[in-house]
Amino acid sequence: MTRPLIVVLALAVLAPGALAAYRGPEPLRPPVPTSAEKRSAIARMLARGESVSCGGGRGDAVALTFDDGPGPYTARILDVLRRQGAHATFFVVGNRLQYWPEAAREEARLGDVGNHTWSHPALTRLPHWVVWLELMRTQYAVDEDVGWKPRLFRTPYAMYSPATNSIVRRLGLLQVFWDVDARDDVRHAKVANIVRNVAEGLRPGAIILMHDIHPWTLAALPGVLAVIRAHGLRAVSVGELLALDPPAPGQRCPYGPLPAGR
Numbered sequence: 001m002t003r004p005l006i007v008v009l010a011l012a013v014l015a016p017g018a019l020a021a022y023r024g025p026e027p028l029r030p031p032v033p034t035s036a037e038k039r040s041a042i043a044r045m046l047a048r049g050e051s052v053s054c055g056g057g058r059g060d061a062v063a064l065t066f067d068d069g070p071g072p073y074t075a076r077i078l079d080v081l082r083r084q085g086a087h088a089t090f091f092v093v094g095n096r097l098q099y100w101p102e103a104a105r106e107e108a109r110l111g112d113v114g115n116h117t118w119s120h121p122a123l124t125r126l127p128h129w130v131v132w133l134e135l136m137r138t139q140y141a142v143d144e145d146v147g148w149k150p151r152l153f154r155t156p157y158a159m160y161s162p163a164t165n166s167i168v169r170r171l172g173l174l175q176v177f178w179d180v181d182a183r184d185d186v187r188h189a190k191v192a193n194i195v196r197n198v199a200e201g202l203r204p205g206a207i208i209l210m211h212d213i214h215p216w217t218l219a220a221l222p223g224v225l226a227v228i229r230a231h232g233l234r235a236v237s238v239g240e241l242l243a244l245d246p247p248a249p250g251q252r253c254p255y256g257p258l259p260a261g262r
């Protein structure tokens with residue numbers, strides 16, 4: 001056998017193995033959990049009977065959350081997120097949905113829609129039946145817009161009690177807090193401050209609180225997304241975070257203003 005032939009034969013035998021061993025560049029698109037994976041991640045958290053304030057901190061995902069909308073800036077916030085390939089969860093105030101009838105559908109397409117009550121009251125000061133009503137009306141209003149009821153709930157002003165928690169649980173809702181506050185809910189918040197507030201608390205598994213009803217939140221969003229990317233992280237919805245990087249049972253969140261428990 002001539003020498004060139006041996007080389008060719010050797011290559012023919014070895015090359016497939018070598019190609020298999022070479023896994024190529026990292027996939028361009030990071031894994032995105034399916035709806036079923038998100039649903040079962042939320043169901044697992046519900047079964048634990050705990051609320052959620054952060055993820056496990058072992059991945060590259062952080063959850064962006066926007067409260068109090070929809071509002072006049074929601075569509076443009078969605079545009080920014082869409083252009084940058086970021087996902088988010090929108091905790092909507094039910095009585096606002098009628099004014100932005102497209103909002104919930106667009107939010108659902110980009111991430112997730114959560115329940116933030118019907119009229120944003122301090123739930124702990126209300127009779128139980130009114131708390132029921134506040135939650136139920138928003139469940140049905142979202143269902144009307146997107147075809148399913150929310151599975152995530154965020155209580156206004158972070159106010160809760162054993163009584164409100166039991167109503168949240170009985171409606172099959174998972175209570176979600178946060179561990180990074182962008183503090184964009186102050187009048188005329190400065191873009192640089194919002195970005196800095198997020199940057200200071202940022203780490204894998206963070207749940208970031210923002211509000212899609214302020215112009216300065218819209219203005220700060222590109223900076224917030226840039227700082228997330230600069231940390232090697234990516235913005236996902238809460239359901240995606242729970243599927244990708246769930247917190248350990250009873251896990252406390254390093255930066256959170258609230259305990260991980262209920």
Ligand SMILES: [Zn+2]
Nearest residue numbers: 067068156157
């Ligand atoms: Zn709120």
